[in-house]
Amino acid sequence: MICLWDLRVGDADEFLKKPVMVINKAHGTGRTAGRKGKLTAPPARGVTSVCFSGCDEYGVISGGSYDGVLRQWDLRYLSSKRYTSGQNSVPKAITSPSLLSSADPTTYKGDRRARGITSLVVGSGASAGLLFALSNDSRVHTYDMSTLEPLSGWTEDPSNDLWSYGHENMHTNSFYVRLAMSPCGRWLASGGAANGSVYLFDVTSSSANRRGPAFSDGRGLGVELQGQKGEVGAVDWAEGMVACCADDGTVRIWRQDLETYRSCEDDPEEMKWRWSWSANIR
Numbered sequence: 001m002i003c004l005w006d007l008r009v010g011d012a013d014e015f016l017k018k019p020v021m022v023i024n025k026a027h028g029t030g031r032t033a034g035r036k037g038k039l040t041a042p043p044a045r046g047v048t049s050v051c052f053s054g055c056d057e058y059g060v061i062s063g064g065s066y067d068g069v070l071r072q073w074d075l076r077y078l079s080s081k082r083y084t085s086g087q088n089s090v091p092k093a094i095t096s097p098s099l100l101s102s103a104d105p106t107t108y109k110g111d112r113r114a115r116g117i118t119s120l121v122v123g124s125g126a127s128a129g130l131l132f133a134l135s136n137d138s139r140v141h142t143y144d145m146s147t148l149e150p151l152s153g154w155t156e157d158p159s160n161d162l163w164s165y166g167h168e169n170m171h172t173n174s175f176y177v178r179l180a181m182s183p184c185g186r187w188l189a190s191g192g193a194a195n196g197s198v199y200l201f202d203v204t205s206s207s208a209n210r211r212g213p214a215f216s217d218g219r220g221l222g223v224e225l226q227g228q229k230g231e232v233g234a235v236d237w238a239e240g241m242v243a244c245c246a247d248d249g250t251v252r253i254w255r256q257d258l259e260t261y262r263s264c265e266d267d268p269e270e271m272k273w274r275w276s277w278s279a280n281i282r
Contacts, residue, residue, distance in 0.1 A: 002026050002047055002062055002073070023073055027064030048175055049120040054128065055146045059098065061131065063117030065175065068106035068135055070117070070148045072099035105141040105153025105164070112137070119178045125185025126204040134179040134190055138172045140165040140201060165201040167222035176233040182242070189235045189242045196228035198235060198244045198254070227252055 003019040028045035045066040053059030058075045077098075106115040115136040122145065123130035130151075131143040141152040142163040152163035159166075165188065174193040181188060188201040200223040230247030237243075241255045264271040 002050055002060065004060070004075070021075065023060075023062075026062055026071065026073070028066060046175075048117055049133075051120045051122055051131075053145065054122045054124075054131075056098075061120065061148070063120050063133055065116035067114035068104040068117055068133065068141060068150070068153070069101045070099075070120075070131070070133070070143060071097035071101075072148060074098040099148045101143065101148045101150060103150055103153065105143075105150035106135050106137045106139075108153055108156055108158060116175070118172055118175055121179050121181045121188070123185055123203070124181060124183075127181070127185045130203070132179060132181070132188055132203070134172055134177065136173050136175075138166055138170050140179065140188060140190060142203075165203070165222060167199050167224055169195055169197060169224055170199050170222065171195075174231060174233075176231065178234055180235045180237055180242070182237045183239055187237075187242075189237065189244070191232035191235050191244060193231050196226065196230055196232060196246055196248065198225040198232055198242070199223065200225065200242070225254055 002023040004021040004023075006020045009020060026047050045064050047062050048065050049063045051061050053061050053072060056072065056074070060073045060075060062071050062073065064071075104114050106112070117133045117135055119134040121132050123132065129145050131145045131148070133141045133143060135141055137158075139152070139158055139161075141150060143150050150163075152161050155161045158164060169192075170190065171193045172190065177191040177193055179188060179190050186202060186204045188203055190199045190201070192199060225244075228244070228246035228248055228250055232244050232246045234245040235242060241253055243251060243253045245251050260271075260275065264275055
C-alpha cells in the first residue's frame with residue numbers, strides 16, 4: 001500500500017499515526033505465507049519507491065518489486081470506503097491508476113524476465129521531464145514523466161540502449177540500493193549491492209547527443225567511485241558533492257578536486273594518510 005500524510009492536519013503525534021489517504025494493493029494482490037510456511041497465493045508485490053509527479057500537481061508515481069511498470073495515482077479521487085487498522089480509519093483511494101506504463105523496459109523485448117524497481121527520481125534542470133528508475137536488472141531506465149512511457153528497453157542488447165545507464169561492475173539486485181539526482185539535474189548517483197562502489201552517470205550530455213554515434217554505448221557513460229566495502233545503499237547530493245553510506249559503517253563524501261587527485265596519483269604513499277582511497281588509485 002501507499003500511505004499519505006497531510007502535515008497540516010493534527011499535531012505531530014496524531015499525523016504520524018494516521019495517514020489521510022491509503023492506496024491499498026497499489027502494485028497487485030497477494031498473500032503472505034500461511035501455516036507451515038506454505039504460500040496460500042502468489043507473494044504480495046511490494047511498493048518499493050514513490051515520488052510526486054513533476055507534471056501533475058495531484059499525481060504520485062510508484063514503482064514496485066515485481067516489474068518495471070510504473071503507476072501514477074491522482075490524489076483528487078477518493079472512494080467512500082474506509083481503510084481500518086486498529087483504531088485508525090482513513091479514506092482509501094481508488095485502486096485504478098490514472099496513468100500506467102504500457103511496457104516494461106526490464107524485459108528487453110521479452111528476452112528476460114521482469115525485474116522490480118528499486119528507486120525512482122525525478123529529473124530537473126536539463127533533465128526535466130524525465131523520470132529515472134533504478135531496477136534490479138542493474139540498469140537505470142528512463143521514462144517520459146508526462147506519459148510514464150519507457151524510453152529505454154527497446155533494444156535486445158542493454159549495452160546498446162541509449163536511454164539506459166549502467167556499468168560493468170554495477171549490481172543492484174537489492175531493494176536497499178538507492179538512486180539520487182544532483183541539484184543541477186545533470187548527474188545521477190547510484191549505490192551498488194557489491195564492491196563498495198558508487199556509480200555516477202551524466203544524463204544531460206548523453207541526452208543531448210542521443211542521435212549521434214559518439215554515445216552508442218550506454219555502459220560507457222558510467223564512472224565508478226571506489227572506497228568502501230560491501231553494499232552501498234543510501235546516496236545523496238549537496239552542491240558540488242555526493243555522499244554515500246555503506247555496510248562497512250562508513251559515510252564518504254566525494255568532491256570534484258582535480259589538484260588533490262593528481263597529488264594522489266603522483267605520491268600515493270604520502271597522500272594515503274590524508275586520502276585513504278589513494279592507496280588503490282587506478
